[in-house]
Amino acid sequence: MYIYDEYDHSILRQRIAQFRGQTERFLAGELPPEQFLPLRLQNGLYVQRLAPMLRINVPYGMVNATQLRKLAHIARHYDKGYCHVSTRQNIQYNWPDLTEVPDILAELAEVGMHGTQSSGNCIRNTTSDQFAGVAPDEIIDPRPYCEIIRQWSTFHPEFAFLPRKFKIAVTGSTQDRAAVQVHDIGLEVVFNDKDEVGFRVYVGGGLGRTPCIGAVIREFLPEEDLLSYLEAILRVYNLLGRRDNKYKARIKILVRALTPEVFAQKVEDEWQHLKDGNNKLTQAEIARAKGFFTAPAYETIDNAAAQAVVDAQAADSIAFGKWLQRNVREHKIPGYAAVTLSLKPTGVAPGDVTDTQLEIIANLTEKFSFGEARTTHEQNIVLADVKKTDLFALWQECKAAGFATPNIGTITDIICCPGGDFCSLANAKSIPIAEAIQRQFEDLDYVYDLGDIDLNISGCMNACGHHHVGHIGILGVDKSGKEFYQVQLGGNASNDASLGDVLGPSFGADDMPNVIQKIVDVYVANRTDEELFIDTYRRIGAAPFKEKVYAKAN
Amino acid sequence: MPKLIKDSVIVDNTWTLIAKAEGDAATVAVPAGQVIIPIAVWNAQKDQLQNRTDVGVWLDSDETADLIGEEANRFAVIGVNFPLFMDGRAFSTARLLRERYGFTGELRAVGNFMRDQLCYLRRCGVNAFAFANPEANLEEAVKSLSDLQEYYQASVDQPLPLFRRRA
Numbered sequence: 064m065y066i067y068d069e070y071d072h073s074i075l076r077q078r079i080a081q082f083r084g085q086t087e088r089f090l091a092g093e094l095p096p097e098q099f100l101p102l103r104l105q106n107g108l109y110v111q112r113l114a115p116m117l118r119i120n121v122p123y124g125m126v127n128a129t130q131l132r133k134l135a136h137i138a139r140h141y142d143k144g145y146c147h148v149s150t151r152q153n154i155q156y157n158w159p160d161l162t163e164v165p166d167i168l169a170e171l172a173e174v175g176m177h178g179t180q181s182s183g184n185c186i187r188n189t190t191s192d193q194f195a196g197v198a199p200d201e202i203i204d205p206r207p208y209c210e211i212i213r214q215w216s217t218f219h220p221e222f223a224f225l226p227r228k229f230k231i232a233v234t235g236s237t238q239d240r241a242a243v244q245v246h247d248i249g250l251e252v253v254f255n256d257k258d259e260v261g262f263r264v265y266v267g268g269g270l271g272r273t274p275c276i277g278a279v280i281r282e283f284l285p286e287e288d289l290l291s292y293l294e295a296i297l298r299v300y301n302l303l304g305r306r307d308n309k310y311k312a313r314i315k316i317l318v319r320a321l322t323p324e325v326f327a328q329k330v331e332d333e334w335q336h337l338k339d340g341n342n343k344l345t346q347a348e349i350a351r352a353k354g355f356f357t358a359p360a361y362e363t364i365d366n367a368a369a370q371a372v373v374d375a376q377a378a379d380s381i382a383f384g385k386w387l388q389r390n391v392r393e394h395k396i397p398g399y400a401a402v403t404l405s406l407k408p409t410g411v412a413p414g415d416v417t418d419t420q421l422e423i424i425a426n427l428t429e430k431f432s433f434g435e436a437r438t439t440h441e442q443n444i445v446l447a448d449v450k451k452t453d454l455f456a457l458w459q460e461c462k463a464a465g466f467a468t469p470n471i472g473t474i475t476d477i478i479c480c481p482g483g484d485f486c487s488l489a490n491a492k493s494i495p496i497a498e499a500i501q502r503q504f505e506d507l508d509y510v511y512d513l514g515d516i517d518l519n520i521s522g523c524m525n526a527c528g529h530h531h532v533g534h535i536g537i538l539g540v541d542k543s544g545k546e547f548y549q550v551q552l553g554g555n556a557s558n559d560a561s562l563g564d565v566l567g568p569s570f571g572a573d574d575m576p577n578v579i580q581k582i583v584d585v586y587v588a589n590r591t592d593e594e595l596f597i598d599t600y601r602r603i604g605a606a607p608f609k610e611k612v613y614a615k616a617n
Numbered sequence: 618m619p620k621l622i623k624d625s626v627i628v629d630n631t632w633t634l635i636a637k638a639e640g641d642a643a644t645v646a647v648p649a650g651q652v653i654i655p656i657a658v659w660n661a662q663k664d665q666l667q668n669r670t671d672v673g674v675w676l677d678s679d680e681t682a683d684l685i686g687e688e689a690n691r692f693a694v695i696g697v698n699f700p701l702f703m704d705g706r707a708f709s710t711a712r713l714l715r716e717r718y719g720f721t722g723e724l725r726a727v728g729n730f731m732r733d734q735l736c737y738l739r740r741c742g743v744n745a746f747a748f749a750n751p752e753a754n755l756e757e758a759v760k761s762l763s764d765l766q767e768y769y770q771a772s773v774d775q776p777l778p779l780f781r782r783r784a
Contacts, residue, residue: 070783077766077767078765081764085733098731215770218737218769220768220770220772221712221741221772222708223705223708223734223737290778301708301709302709302710306703342771344780345780348780351783
């Protein structure tokens with residue numbers, strides 16, 4: 064992974080010192096709260112329902128053992144002993160003390176971590192595929208480009224006071240696991256017909272109040288033009304995006320108001336002035352970035368022999384077999400596998416992880432996966448490079464630490480925002496709904512029979528829980544002070560991205576497990592062999608689901 | 618005499634900022650002496666004003682750099698306005714005036730920007746800072762110009778991105 068050099072450290076140290084000064088001026092009454100607001104946000108600090116919330120960037124999900132131990136230390140000494148993996152691959156602390164935040168940031172800076180631009184109307188942490196570099200379906204590793212974008216976007220002087228927040232995601236695989244079509248900018252690394260590397264550029268996707276699928280504004284952008292083209296998009300947005308209404312300020316509104324064609328032309332006109340300037344990437348810089356994401360010291364392994372060992376172990380242990388089936392993925396290197404540690408055991412807020420667990424993960428990465436882990440936008444943790452012959456030992460350690468719930472990709476692997484328990488924006492709680500649904504679906508064999516189902520829950524229309532792109536999406540709404548839940552079906556975040564359709568009137572919290580059960584029952588009754596939930600929904604439509612869910616009792 | 622920050626030092630502000638007026642820009646009175654007038658007034662009265670070297674113009678946040686364009690260097694001073702500090706259009710406008718239109722005179726931030734934006738504004742080519750707030754502490758504010766001294770990006774103050782300079 065990328066390792067900070069003296070330039071990176073020095074840039075970060077300047078920023079920490081700047082924010083320390085700003086915090087001191089705020090606490091001394093010299094900096095008005097309304098001016099401190101965007102400054103603290105751009106350093107990751109929210110003021111939430113119960114306490115401040117500090118969001119730490121995990122650049123495109125990559126984190127190493129030293130950083131995991133530092134995150135554990137912060138959780139233990141400055142917080143209540145746990146933290147939360149967000150749906151943008153970041154780490155959130157829910158209980159820091161404002162006066163200690165500069166100290167926390169200074170400690171994190173020691174290991175090359177920070178909260179800068181994790182919030183506010185600026186370019187946020189770039190996200191990517193948690194299986195980057197190891198997925199068998201990968202075309203090109205997106206991480207070097209993510210790192211190039213990270214550096215360009217960090218403290219960009221022109222784009223720190225945009226109309227609204229701005230999120231970029233990059234994928235390099237056949238199957239999009241980074242949800243690039245629902246980001247302000249989505250980049251797909253591709254080859255053109257001359258075997259040159261470049262990007263398909265989507266713009267104006269996003270969830271929130273006005274969910275949109277991004278429009279392709281350029282089919283092939285040569286790799287060396289990445290930064291100049293991004294700068295052109297951002298400049299057009301900065302100058303033309305609406306600033307009169309925060310709910311209409313995202314780039315998706317501008318792209319739709321102008322039409323994608325007109326927006327693309329404006330970007331093209333701007334880019335003509337910029338494309339051959341100093342931002343044009345050099346092959347030396349691309350090679351330098353790639354140099355940080357080379358293959359680790361993989362052993363040469365006989366895959367068939369390794370697989371035979373695993374199969375024999377699975378034959379002896381049904382539980383291990385289930386874990387293999389759901390939490391372990393194929394790897395492009397023979398004899399290796401990628402493992403997802405589930406942060407979704409029933410009864411724990413989805414994505415929450417304790418200080419001790421973070422230290423265990425750090426140890427596991429060193430023992431089994433070259434000292435690195437990845438956070439996922441589904442709020443789990445991945446060890447990307449595990450020898451197949453180590454899987455059984457890793458599983459036993461995961462079981463002991465509480466990460467072995469074999470539910471990855473199933474209906475209980477719920478994406479869930481912090482909701483009304485923590486967030487001051489939320490209209491309704493989301494964590495208790497997730498738990499009630501997990502309890503409804505406790506029979507693992509039944510859950511496996513249901514196959515892959517993305518169930519996503521957001522506590523308000525800001526959609527941090529990505530409910531629009533869940534196969535089953537749940538949105539918390541407020542009706543005269545009471546919490547209700549709207550259900551959407553048919554959303555999808557992958558290549559054939561789609562937004563869910565609202566099923567009908569919303570439900571009370573107590574009804575939700577039963578409502579989800581009825582939806583699943585309709586799927587089971589109608590599916591053909593091998594048909595996943597999303598496929599059945601697309602084939603039969605919403606009517607049978609509506610009929611069942613809203614049928615009068617008796 | 619009111620003060621402002623110019624080229625990192627506190628100096629007298631000898632230019633008077635003329636606010637946008639109601640009504641016809643063609644009939645707004647432009648006083649004698651060093652004045653910075655709305656771009657609309659300049660455009661409406663260009664014929665009468667074109668021999669004056671003591672007239673500068675300012676752009677509001679919804680007025681783009683191409684309204685001045687290639688004419689930029691006829692002005693000694695161009696202002697970019699912040700109606701609110703959260704309105705960041707002036708950052709782009711400043712870069713365009715410097716990088717696209719080659720403006721070499723005084724590029725002045727006016728209006729309700731805040732001290733903590735000075736470093737980024739300087740990076741975007743702004744070299745003078747006239748706070749709307751007369752209470753602003755300029756001695757303290759000067760320090761924020763150098764909050765950051767190493768950068769990843771190309772900008773006006775450092776045309777080479779770090780990747781072209783990295784040792």
